[in-house]
Amino acid sequence: MIDIGIADLRVRHAGAADALADVTLFIPAGQVCAVLGASGAGKSTLLRAIAGLVAPNAGRILYDGAPASRAQRRRIGLIPQDFALSGRASVARNVMAVADIGIARSLAGLYPPADRERAAHLLAGFGLDETQLTRRADSLSGGQQQRVAVARALLHRPAIIVADEPIASLDPATGEATLALLRDEARNLDATLLCSLHQPALARRFADRIIMLDAGRVIFDGTPAMLDGNRAVPRIRAVGR
Amino acid sequence: MNAALPWRFPSLLNARAIALLAAALLTLWYTGQRVEIGRMLALSGEAVLAQAGMADRSQVADGLGSTLAQLVPIQLSSRREVSRIEGFDPDRLPPFARVETIETRITELNPETLRREERMVRTAWLVEPFGYAFHVAAKMLETLEIALWGSVIAVLIGLPLALFGARNVTPHPALRAGSRAASAFLRAIPELIAALFLVIAFGFGPIAGVLALGLHSAGFLGKFYADDIEDADARPQQALAAMGGGRLTIWGNAILPQVLPQHIACTLYTFDRNVRMGSVIGLVGAGGIGQELKGRFDMYEYGHVGTILIAIFLVILTLDLVASRARQAWR
Numbered sequence: 001m002i003d004i005g006i007a008d009l010r011v012r013h014a015g016a017a018d019a020l021a022d023v024t025l026f027i028p029a030g031q032v033c034a035v036l037g038a039s040g041a042g043k044s045t046l047l048r049a050i051a052g053l054v055a056p057n058a059g060r061i062l063y064d065g066a067p068a069s070r071a072q073r074r075r076i077g078l079i080p081q082d083f084a085l086s087g088r089a090s091v092a093r094n095v096m097a098v099a100d101i102g103i104a105r106s107l108a109g110l111y112p113p114a115d116r117e118r119a120a121h122l123l124a125g126f127g128l129d130e131t132q133l134t135r136r137a138d139s140l141s142g143g144q145q146q147r148v149a150v151a152r153a154l155l156h157r158p159a160i161i162v163a164d165e166p167i168a169s170l171d172p173a174t175g176e177a178t179l180a181l182l183r184d185e186a187r188n189l190d191a192t193l194l195c196s197l198h199q200p201a202l203a204r205r206f207a208d209r210i211i212m213l214d215a216g217r218v219i220f221d222g223t224p225a226m227l228d229g230n231r232a233v234p235r236i237r238a239v240g241r
Numbered sequence: 242m243n244a245a246l247p248w249r250f251p252s253l254l255n256a257r258a259i260a261l262l263a264a265a266l267l268t269l270w271y272t273g274q275r276v277e278i279g280r281m282l283a284l285s286g287e288a289v290l291a292q293a294g295m296a297d298r299s300q301v302a303d304g305l306g307s308t309l310a311q312l313v314p315i316q317l318s319s320r321r322e323v324s325r326i327e328g329f330d331p332d333r334l335p336p337f338a339r340v341e342t343i344e345t346r347i348t349e350l351n352p353e354t355l356r357r358e359e360r361m362v363r364t365a366w367l368v369e370p371f372g373y374a375f376h377v378a379a380k381m382l383e384t385l386e387i388a389l390w391g392s393v394i395a396v397l398i399g400l401p402l403a404l405f406g407a408r409n410v411t412p413h414p415a416l417r418a419g420s421r422a423a424s425a426f427l428r429a430i431p432e433l434i435a436a437l438f439l440v441i442a443f444g445f446g447p448i449a450g451v452l453a454l455g456l457h458s459a460g461f462l463g464k465f466y467a468d469d470i471e472d473a474d475a476r477p478q479q480a481l482a483a484m485g486g487g488r489l490t491i492w493g494n495a496i497l498p499q500v501l502p503q504h505i506a507c508t509l510y511t512f513d514r515n516v517r518m519g520s521v522i523g524l525v526g527a528g529g530i531g532q533e534l535k536g537r538f539d540m541y542e543y544g545h546v547g548t549i550l551i552a553i554f555l556v557i558l559t560l561d562l563v564a565s566r567a568r569q570a571w572r
Contacts, residue, residue, distance in 0.1 A: 051483040074485030084476035089498030097494035098484045107493050153484070162483075 001029035001190055002063050002072060002159045004050060009059035011045050011216075019045040021216045023059070027192055027209075029159070032183055034203035035196040037213035043196035044081055044164050046213065050194060051078050051162045063160075074100070077158030077191075079166045083149040087138030091128070094137050095119045095152050115155065122151040125181050127174070142169035147178060154185050161186055163195040167202075175199075179206055204228075312547030319372030323365040338369045373545065377533065377552045384529035385556070387447050388515035391454025395511055398455070399424075399462025406463060407470035409478060410492050420463065427460025436522040450527035454515045465507040469500040502571045509564040516560060520553050 009023040020042045027033055035043045048054040050061060052068060063072045085094045092109065099106065099115045111119075123132070126147035137145060146169045153161060166182060167175035179195075183206050186193035197203045203210055204224040212220035212227075220227060273279070284301045291299035323329050323340060331340060342365050351358045369375075405411050406420035432453045439449035470492070477495035486494070497504075523531015530549060537545040 053479050053483050070485060072485075073483070076484050078480050078483045080476065080480050082476060084480040086477045086495045086498045087474075088501070089494065093494055093498065097481055097490065098486055103489040103493050106490065107497075149480075152480075156484070158484070 002075065002192065003027070003029050003065070004160065004192065004194075005060075005062040005065065006050070007060050007062070009046075009049060009061065010057050011042075011049055011054055012057045013045075018216045020049065020056075020213075023216075023218055025211065025218070025221065027194065029192055030186075030190050032186060032193045032206065032208045033195065033211060034207035034209070035194065035211050035213065036198075036200055036203055037196075041213040042216040043213055045216075047162050047164045047194060047196055050160075051076055053078075072159075074098075074156070075159040077153035077156070077161040079146075079149050079153045079161070079163040081164040081168070083145045085137040085145055085149055085152075088136055090134050091123075091137055091140070091148055092119070092133040094148055095123065095155055097152060098156050100156065118157075119151060119155055122154055122185075123148070126151060126178060143171070143174060146170060150178065150182060154182075154189075157189050157191075159189070159191050161191050161193045161195075163193065165196050165198065168198065176202065200227075308543070311543035312550065314544060315547035315551060316542070316544035317372075317374045317548065318368060318370050319376065320366050320368050323367050326367060329367070334367070335369060335372075337371060338367055341366045341368050373548060377530070377548050380530040380533045380549075381552050381556055383447065384519040384523070384531070385516060387450040387527075387529050388454060388512060388519040390451045391458060391515045391519065392508065392512040394451065394455025395458035395462050395515075396508060398427075398459035399466055402459065402463030403466030403470060404492065406467035409473070409475070410470055410488050410496070412488065421467070424460045424463035424467070427456050428464065429460070430457060432457045432518045432522050433525060436525050436527040440526045445526040445528070445532075447528035450519060450522050450529060453522055453527060454518060457518075458511045458515055462507060462511055466500075466504055469503040469507070470496055473499045502568070505571050506568050509567060513557065513560050513564060516556060517553075 004025075004027040006023055006025040006027075009020055010018060011020040012018050023042075023046065035046060037043045045054060049056055052061075052073060060067070063069075086097070092111075096106070096109075096111050096115060096119060099111055101110075101112060101115075105111070120130070123129075128144065128147060128151075132140070132144070137148060140148065146166065150163070150166055153163070161182070163182065167178050170178055179202060182195070183193060185191070195207070200210075204227065207224060210220065210222065210224055210227055211218060284299070287296055288299040288302040288305075290296035291302045320341075323331075334340070342363055344361050344363050346359055347362050348357055348359050350356075402420050402424050405416045406424060408414075408417060411417040411420070435456060436449050436453035439452050443449045443452070473496045477499075478491050481491045481495050519529050520531045520534065523529040523533070524535045526532060530553065534546060534549045537543075537549065
């Protein structure tokens with residue numbers, strides 16, 4: 001259980017306008033949060049900053065009130081937008097990449113039974129089967145790769161799941177099923193789920209809280225019900241439709 | 242016109258590119274004078290014209306031609322005088338071998354009569370039709386063994402050097418600098434020079450060869466492996482780093498799978514190079530086919546030299562085929 005605090009966060013990519021400006025958020029442990037916004041609104045940057053992949057130009061990101069420790073980093077499950085799988089490696093190696101074992105065991109593929117069981121459970125839940133364990137990750141379809149990335153992020157029972165458009169490559173039905181599984185896993189693990197999405201309707205149904213970004217700033221932060229009542233702000237309607 | 246085409250696309254025809262080109266040409270012209278490129282072209286051209294019958298003589302064609310002509314016929318058989326073979330048993334000859342007896346008429350001074358006398362001397366020779374070919378094959382095998390172990394040592398030293406020398410894996414920038422310097426140092430000492438010193442330390446034979454090849458190519462692998470590791474796609478590495486993966490975890494799961502084909506290609510090239518260099522370092526006594534080559538060359542036995550050169554060529558050709566198969570399998 002880790003609370004995330006974000007204070008006055010500002011991120012600027014070289015030679016561009018602020019990707020994030022004055023973002024202040026408190027995300028209590030166990031919350032399911034959807035991050036909405038048009039392309040370029042700063043969703044990925046926010047999630048990457050929370051995962052420690054982007055260094056802020058100003059402001060702070062605190063885990064339980066302090067900068068993230070190595071032990072806390074080990075409790076993050078990251079699903080990057082481009083999956084970031086090791087393409088030449090097998091599905092098994094990708095999913096087991098963060099298993100907490102020595103390098104020799106990892107290289108030899110001698111994974112602990114508990115990890116094998118967990119990986120099999122996750123992959124089966126995502127509709128993959130045992131024959132796919134030995135396949136190269138880059139030989140899978142985009143949707144399959146995305147689900148492998150999700151399984152990799154969940155293997156080590158993370159306390160924070162950061163998912164950058166985790167269902168972008170999936171058809172609507174599979175996408176919804178995957179999102180449901182992701183949320184159920186988060187609930188089972190008591191984990192915080194931060195998930196950027198392009199589908200406001202899905203976000204309304206799945207999330208406890210919706211954070212909406214526009215041009216790097218938070219323009220809405222509340223429950224789905226609040227979003228429905230908030231029709232006065234045209235920009236939100238434009239983003240959230 | 243410019244209003245209709247407001248975008249300026251980059252072109253190679255700019256002042257900087259032209260200045261660079263001019264500087265490159267000037268350097269080539271100046272250095273070309275110093276290394277006699279003009280004379281090389283003139284002599285080579287003369288040789289080509291002489292071959293085509295359009296010039297009378299060519300110093301290059303004559304010199305090269307007379308030496309090359311002596312390489313054939315290549316020497317395959319071996320002849321040894323039976324009386325010089327220890328424990329020779331005429332009933333148990335090596336395969337394909339035969340004994341030839343040759344009668345030679347020799348003139349001797351008889352010490353009692355003090356007169357020159359002619360008499361017949363019979364000498365028996367053991368002739369093995371492929372004796373020298375087998376001998377060269379055995380020496381070639383020794384060279385391959387030296388190259389194999391040189392390459393094993395190169396991988397064993399090169400991989401840790403690369404792990405310390407690659408920016409994205411090294412525990413500390415100072416270690417990276419140290420490791421890169423160590424790789425450069427190992428690369429800077431040519432095998433032949435290393436072998437000279439190692440022969441003094443370890444004596445004639447394969448140990449000096451193995452170490453000379455191993456240390457030099459460890460410097461190469463340390464650099465090539467490290468460059469491959471640094472060039473690997475950063476995204477999988479970032480993903481694992483964000484999830485708290487350690488350096489070795491990231492290397493094993495996000496980098497190694499990506500760079501393995503390059504690593505294998507580099508290692509195969511190193512082995513290939515070690516076979517070729519293994520043929521050379523024998524010249525200073527570090528074992529293998531080179532030692533044989535040097536001996537025969539110094540004795541002007543160019544037929545033997547021809548056999549050795551063909552053997553080296555065949556081995557390199559075979560290695561090339563095997564290596565390209567291996568690279569395809571790992572693509």
